[in-house]
Amino acid sequence: MICIIGAGIMGACAALHLVEGGARDVIVIDASEPLSGTTPAGAGFVARFGADHNRRLGASTIPLQDYGLAFYRHLHESGADLEYAGNGNLVLALTQTSLDTLADGILAHPQAAPGTRLLDSDGVTEVMLGTVDPAAVVGGVYMPEGIQLTTALAQQEIVARLEDAGVQFHWRTPATGVRIVDGAVTGVETNEGTIDASTIVFAAGTWTQTLLESVDRRLPLIPMVATRFVSEPAGLSPLMATVQCLELNLWLRELQGAFSWGGSFAYRLLSALTEDGLEFEYGRPVSSVLLDAQHAHQEKIAEVFPALSGRATAETIQGIPVYTVDGGLYVGAVPGIEGLWALAGDNESGITHAPGMGKLVAQLIMEETPFTDPTPFRLDRVDPAAYPDEASMVASMAEDRIANVAKLN
Ligand SMILES: Cc1cc2nc3c(=O)[nH]c(=O)nc-3n(C[C@H](O)[C@H](O)[C@H](O)COP(=O)(O)OP(=O)(O)OC[C@H]3O[C@@H](n4cnc5c(N)ncnc54)[C@H](O)[C@@H]3O)c2cc1C
Known part of the structure; x- marks a missing residue:
């Protein structure tokens, strides 16, 4: 057995x-x-995240990502309703420095997928079908293989x-x-x-x-509580790419015309939250501190994604990814x-x-x-x-994109 x-x-x-x-x-x-x-x-982004020197996953994970992409495509093609879409993943840059970092990390990666490309702000408008204010961004790197699904x-x-x-x-x-x-x-x-x-x-x-x-x-x-918001419908195109943005600490995608979004501005170590009184055994936590943090952040994100401005939230959901x-x-x-x-x-x-x-x-x-x-x-x-303790583990995450969150706790 x-x-x-x-x-x-x-x-x-x-x-x-x-x-x-x-x-x-x-x-x-x-x-x-x-x-x-x-x-x-889970927000349901799937892409070749290991083919990016700016992430710590490493190239050994790429075969797993390739397999995951093929696996979900197969499930979708065999008739399963996963709310699957294959519109690619865009890593957005608000400044030229950030765009250069993305280009070094992703475009120059020896295992970058065919079709991976640098976009200027017009190119961003094209793959985002109007969801991004072009004046707020310099460009981005587009990873064409990225998909999205409902987890x-x-x-x-x-x-x-x-x-x-x-x-x-x-x-x-x-x-x-x-x-x-x-x-x-x-x-x-x-x-x-x-x-x-x-x-x-x-x-x-x-x-x-x-x-x-x-x-x-x-x-x-290192267990970390993470938060996802789904907005009221915002008329977003189902053909837009999934988006990540380092400068905004953000990930965001379309879900049934609405924004499904979150980022490390609403993450916190599970240990810090339980010390502050969060009760949690099995299931999913509900941390009002993090919900408030994400609400407080919404208008900043809306500076780049104008349709999010003032948009009410239809659903909030939290979970606990575990970092190494x-x-x-x-x-x-x-x-x-x-x-x-x-x-x-x-x-x-x-x-x-x-x-x-x-x-x-x-x-x-x-x-x-x-x-x-x-x-x-x-x-x-x-x-x-x-x-020996969590502080020593967190210290080892200095290179991670969410390291600042971990340190803050
Ligand atoms: C906000 C957010 C956004 C995310 N976005 C993405 C994304 O875009 N792309 C991506 O790839 N990943 C994403 N993730 C990460 C992804 O959701 C997780 O990595 C994944 O869901 C973990 O799955 P799991 O099966 O390990 O854990 P779980 O789904 O938590 O399953 C573990 C199960 O074990 C059970 N269990 C626990 N203890 C016991 C026990 N003692 N005996 C029996 N059963 C037990 C639990 O009840 C639970 O059902 C995101 C996560 C969050 C929170």
Whole structure:
């Protein structure tokens, strides 16, 4: 029996690839209700983010991004309603200095996708179909392969396919520990008794650290609460590109004619929020401090995206991406415990990477040749002892685009 712990996009993708690879007797347990974790908060940007020297993900992640792009395109083409669109991703620059940095990092990247190109403000108007005030920007770098989708729909679709394949889901069943005999896993301990399993995958998002602690292991992980707003309909074109802007600390896209947007102005370390009284167990947090911070920021963003000015908010949703000290992802065996595997450290890009991470862990479990080198994703690549507390982990994020947020806390 293979037991996946966590039915978010990571656990669902791991289960799907195990089943597609021929594994039998796969079950998935989740502490909470369907769609209650971080995944539905995800904004649904998917692109080749590793092909950018300004990000810490590194080029080893590009095969996972390519696989994720192909995976979602295939789901979409096979008839799943994901609110999928392939309009590319634009990294916007408000100043020439920023445009030069983007050009160095993305255009000059040896693995830049064909068609990656520099845009001036007229070019920005073209791919943004009027959503950006051209006078407020210098230009940007356009990544043509970028897609967008609705994350909850993707998660739901994968779970439905797994159910059709006979995979059992146990909802409201928190794993509390792992039974280990002679150094190998034999079962998952839950509030409803122990489930026999000779292979276990931790895919519990921000809660994976607690599961690792239950087997006396630790990874240097930094949970961060992030916020997404969906505006009232604003008449945006469904053909506009997804957008990111370093100077505004912003990501933004169209969703059913409205703005779906957020950025590090409304992010904060989970530890800082819980110290300030945020109560949180499973599910998604609600931090009014961050909601206020994002509301306060809206008119600044509207200086570049005029239709956002004064626009009411229809929905707010928060979730907890988990950052790593080296900016990389974790996919692999939990050292020293036979049969135990983990997917962790999504770096706020788990929608993009879950298909590839799920495929890779499935191939490692099934002892197949992995589609990409698993070495950069190993759990033992960083010594957790080098990071005795969160402050030391945050300090290691100095190069990260959200480092200032982490420092502020
Ligand atoms: C505002 C925001 C915007 C984002 N935008 C993007 C984006 O544009 N593109 C992108 O690629 N990524 C994005 N992300 C990141 C992405 O959403 C996450 O990386 C991804 O959803 C993480 O999926 P997961 O399966 O690891 O976690 P989750 O979805 O949280 O799933 C973990 C599951 O484990 C369960 N669980 C926890 N503990 C236990 C236990 N003890 N026993 C059993 N089950 C347990 C939980 O109930 C939960 O269902 C964004 C995130 C946020 C918050």
